[in-house]
Amino acid sequence: MHVSHFLLPGLAAAAAVLPRGVDHTSPAAPALVSRQGDAAACTAPQKRVEWRTLDAATQKQYTDAVLCLRTKPSKLGLSTTLYDDFTWVHANLDKAIHFVAQFLPWHRYFVHLYESELKNCGYEGVMSYWDWTLDIEDPSKSAIWDPVRGFGGNGVGYHRFNGVNPVLDVCVQDGPFANMTVAYTNEVHSPHCLSRNFNNGIEFPGDMLSFAYSPKTIAGIQAKPGYDDYxxxxxxxxxxxxHSAINGDMGPASSPNDPIFFLHHTQIDRLWWLWQQARPEHQLDYAGRKTQDVEEYTLTASLEDVMPYLGFAEDLKVADVMNTKTSTLCYEY
Ligand SMILES: [Cu+2]
Structure with missing residues (x-):
């Protein structure tokens, strides 16, 4: 298995939570507000659907809205665009939001923030997910990669592994994001083409590690009883x-560079949502380690933990997003 920060956190580039350089300063984060509750205000939760069930016009409207994010200024005061803000926030928080309890709630709200910006860019449909369990016969041939009704396909060029460095010159050359330039590699400003490097750790593309997301594997995971294990x-x-099988931009902590990131994370969120629904006691089940920091390894996670968004949005508590059917989120699957 080649190195990926998603599988080997110890080798991830050091996460810098503070911005560096003149171009990359951000305003002070707004004060924390609690937004929990208000379930009564969510009377008509939006039902999220699988990408392939959207009609062609809605799919086009979605990818057009993604491209629209690239025309809007950064909300963080960066020299890059609103599109790149998502990458920047995710990359700078790398160790705070992966391999810790907060992984699921943090990405749940992150997807919600993205959906809100797509709506500001004219998208009128619902947020959708990529159910990769439908594609295990040959993930590299999934309809999700269709140039017209999907996200474009594999990068074109020399597919390879490059040790700890991501392979970011295998450019996507078809579909709505063909030859698109993205701004960051990890948290470093480093413009390059949107890259995909389909693989299974040995071959290109191989089976794209489909055993890890087969219906059977997923059923086993959904049956795990406690939050931390799950x-x-x-x-x-x-x-x-x-992340590893798509590789290219999906490999490093700057993975929101690839628009497929958000459909992947909506699917992860959907599985957690289904797991929460399966038993009523799961709704507020939350546990595990709070931080990757070895010195603070004994700290255990709590619903009162504050999730950071580095000034892109208000920080909020884990408790605020445990239930998707409140005024804060208001959706279901
Ligand atoms: Cu992530």
Whole structure:
């Protein structure tokens, strides 16, 4: 298995939570507000659907809205665009939001923030997910990669592994994001083409590690009884395997560079949502380690933990997003 920060956190580039350089300063984060509750205000939760069930016009409207993010200024005061803000926030928080309890709630709200910006860019449909369990016959041939009704396909060029360095010159050359330039590699400003490097750790593309997200594997994970166990299996297997198998920009902590990131994470969120629904006691089940920091290894996670968004959005508590059917989120699957 080649190195991917999603599978081997110890080798991840050091996460810098503070911005560096003149171009990359951000305003002070707004004060924390609690937004929990208000379930009564969510009377008509939006039902998220699988990408392939959207009609062609809605799919086009979605990818057009993604491209629209590239025309809007950064909300963080960066020299790059609103599109790149998502990458920047995710990359700078790398160690705070992966391989810790907060992985699921943090990405749940992150997807919600993205959906809100797509709506500001004219998208009128619902947020959708990529159910990769439908594609295990040959993930590299999934309809999700269709140039017209999907996200474009594999990068074109020399597919390879490059040790700890991501392979970011295998450019996507078809579909709505063909030859698109993205701004960051990890947290470093480093413009390059959107890259995909389909693989299974040995071959290109091979089976794209489909064993890790087969219906059978997923059923086993969904049956895990406690949050901490569940989160670890979900993050490690299907989540990490998809990042590694697509590779290119999906490999490093700057993975929101690839628009497929958000459909992948909506699917992860959907599985957690289904797991929460399966038993009523799961709704507020939350546990595990709070931080990757070895010195603070004994700290255990709590619903009162604050999730950071580095000034892109208000920080909020884990408790605020445990239930998707409140005024904060208001959706279901
Ligand atoms: Cu992530």
């Amino acid at each position: 989160r670890q299996y979900l993050e490690g297997n299907p989540h990490g395997a998809i």
